[in-house]
Amino acid sequence: MSTVAPLPPGPRYSNPLQFAKELRPDPLEYYRRMVKEYGEFGCVHTWPRKIVWALRPEHFRYLMVENAEDYPKGNAFDRLKAIGGDGLFFSDGELWKKQRRLIMPSFRRSAIKKYVPHMTAGASTFVDRMEARVGDPTFDIVPEMATVAMDIACRAFFGDDIVERANTLHRALWDTSEWVDHAMTNPLAPPLWVPTAINRKTKRAIATMYAGIDELIRDNRQRGDTDNVLARLNHLVAGGEMSEQQLRDEMWTLLNAGHETTATTLGFAFALLSKHPQALERVQKEADSLGGRTAIFEDRPQLGFTYRVVLETLRLYPPAWSTSREASVDHIVDGFLIPKKALLQPLLYQTLTHPDIWENPETFDPDRFLTERSRGRAHEAYPPFGLGGRRCIGEQFALVEATMVLATFAQRLEFRMEPDFEVVAGIMGFGPIRAMSGIEMTVHRRAGRVT
Numbered sequence: 001m002s003t004v005a006p007l008p009p010g011p012r013y014s015n016p017l018q019f020a021k022e023l024r025p026d027p028l029e030y031y032r033r034m035v036k037e038y039g040e041f042g043c044v045h046t047w048p049r050k051i052v053w054a055l056r057p058e059h060f061r062y063l064m065v066e067n068a069e070d071y072p073k074g075n076a077f078d079r080l081k082a083i084g085g086d087g088l089f090f091s092d093g094e095l096w097k098k099q100r101r102l103i104m105p106s107f108r109r110s111a112i113k114k115y116v117p118h119m120t121a122g123a124s125t126f127v128d129r130m131e132a133r134v135g136d137p138t139f140d141i142v143p144e145m146a147t148v149a150m151d152i153a154c155r156a157f158f159g160d161d162i163v164e165r166a167n168t169l170h171r172a173l174w175d176t177s178e179w180v181d182h183a184m185t186n187p188l189a190p191p192l193w194v195p196t197a198i199n200r201k202t203k204r205a206i207a208t209m210y211a212g213i214d215e216l217i218r219d220n221r222q223r224g225d226t227d228n229v230l231a232r233l234n235h236l237v238a239g240g241e242m243s244e245q246q247l248r249d250e251m252w253t254l255l256n257a258g259h260e261t262t263a264t265t266l267g268f269a270f271a272l273l274s275k276h277p278q279a280l281e282r283v284q285k286e287a288d289s290l291g292g293r294t295a296i297f298e299d300r301p302q303l304g305f306t307y308r309v310v311l312e313t314l315r316l317y318p319p320a321w322s323t324s325r326e327a328s329v330d331h332i333v334d335g336f337l338i339p340k341k342a343l344l345q346p347l348l349y350q351t352l353t354h355p356d357i358w359e360n361p362e363t364f365d366p367d368r369f370l371t372e373r374s375r376g377r378a379h380e381a382y383p384p385f386g387l388g389g390r391r392c393i394g395e396q397f398a399l400v401e402a403t404m405v406l407a408t409f410a411q412r413l414e415f416r417m418e419p420d421f422e423v424v425a426g427i428m429g430f431g432p433i434r435a436m437s438g439i440e441m442t443v444h445r446r447a448g449r450v451t
């Protein structure tokens with residue numbers, strides 16, 4: 001392919017530390033500024049490589065769907081492998097293809113149906129815990145969201161129902177994510193083997209994680225479970241299709257990728273519902289239509305609005321505000337060159353509130369996802385779960401899980417936020433979008449609930 005085309009427009013930094021200094025305090029704001037100044041398809045001209053940003057659905061389709069093979073995860077994620085191993089999130093090429101093919105059946109609709117009892121059991125435990133806090137002063141619900149999401153992940157992935165274990169794993173994961181934020185934004189961060197304070201803490205957390213995972217795997221095999229993800233993957237190990245080490249890496253990855261994102265989504269969903277009483281009433285009405293019984297997979301059509309609340313929460317607060325890819329060849333897009341080795345930075349969060357795509361983009365309006373209001377919207381315009389072959393494997397799991405938790409909670413309880421409390425969303429380092437302010441709420445028994 002010809003390489004005579006110019007690079008996309010954008011800022012120039014001869015000193016990469018200057019770029020890091022400008023980017024680091026607030027990457028979301030930095031890229032908002034860059035898009036305003038240079039356009040929706042641009043390039044940070046820096047060293048050791050260019051960073052090309054994109055946000056239009058047609059660019060996502062070309063780069064992440066139609067030419068995905070030319071944009072592997074690449075070495076942008078290599079540093080993270082030091083803690084995450086070679087699980088599905090980080091692997092590339094033939095290993096990724098093989099693992100995705102082996103693991104995908106465990107996240108198809110028919111499999112997810114079997115995990116729903118784990119989701120509702122975790123959700124009920126959470127509701128019991130919250131019921132005990134009725135009458136308490138305001139508290140931050142964010143740690144509670146982490147516990148319920150980790151509890152459900154331990155149940156559905158490992159068949160384990162010990163909340164204490166879930167909490168230990170959550171704390172260890174949190175410690176490793178501090179290192180991820182540090183390593184992704186600090187070009188001079190020393191590799192993990194250098195005994196700095198943060199590296200030592202991270203190594204201790206990794207050891208705790210793997211010990212916990214080994215214990216969960218051992219217990220699962222002793223029980224001889226059937227209806228959880230690990231039970232399915234155990235067959236692949238027994239059949240020689242997956243090694244023990246690969247299984248460990250995959251379970252670590254699923255746990256890591258599959259709990260904080262959902263926890264964050266739940267927290268923001270509860271916050272949005274408390275600010276939008278009419279939406280809350282509709283969620284409660286749907287929960288009441290279950291007649292006081294535990295929700296099952298087949299109830300999803302009855303919980304349609306609750307499901308759309310989850311979709312809308314992810315549009316306004318996408319935990320994964322971006323991802324990255326490495327160009328393995330030159331491509332010319334709209335007359336501009338994306339050079340080999342450039343880092344591709346898809347600005348997913350900007351697409352999700354783009355005024356050309358979304359009517360009143362800042363307004364919370366779950367019904368915008370009704371079929372009749374979604375016609376003509378490009379598939380790539382809604383990327384909170386990524387795009388193309390590397391789209392989130394847990395997408396359906398997460399959507400069903402969040403719907404089940406909201407419905408189970410709404411059957412009995414209600415969170416309320418003080419009218420003057422503002423949730424501040426932001427990121428730490430290069431991590432996911434989180435509620436940096438916490439989410440301060442009180443919890444109440446619902447009047448007129450159906451029991």
Ligand code: HEM
Pocket residue numbers: 088089090100253254255257258259261262265314318319320323324383384385386387389390391392393394395397398
């Ligand atoms: C609201 C919840 C979730 C959000 C917003 C989310 C978001 C994402 C995104 C954006 C990607 C693509 C990353 C990229 O292209 O580089 C991804 C990939 C992935 N997610 Fe999720 N995720 C969620 C829940 C889950 C759950 C519940 C699981 C586990 C069951 C999971 C497991 C994974 C894995 C393994 C990958 C890598 C897939 C691959 O590369 O083949 N995620 N997720």
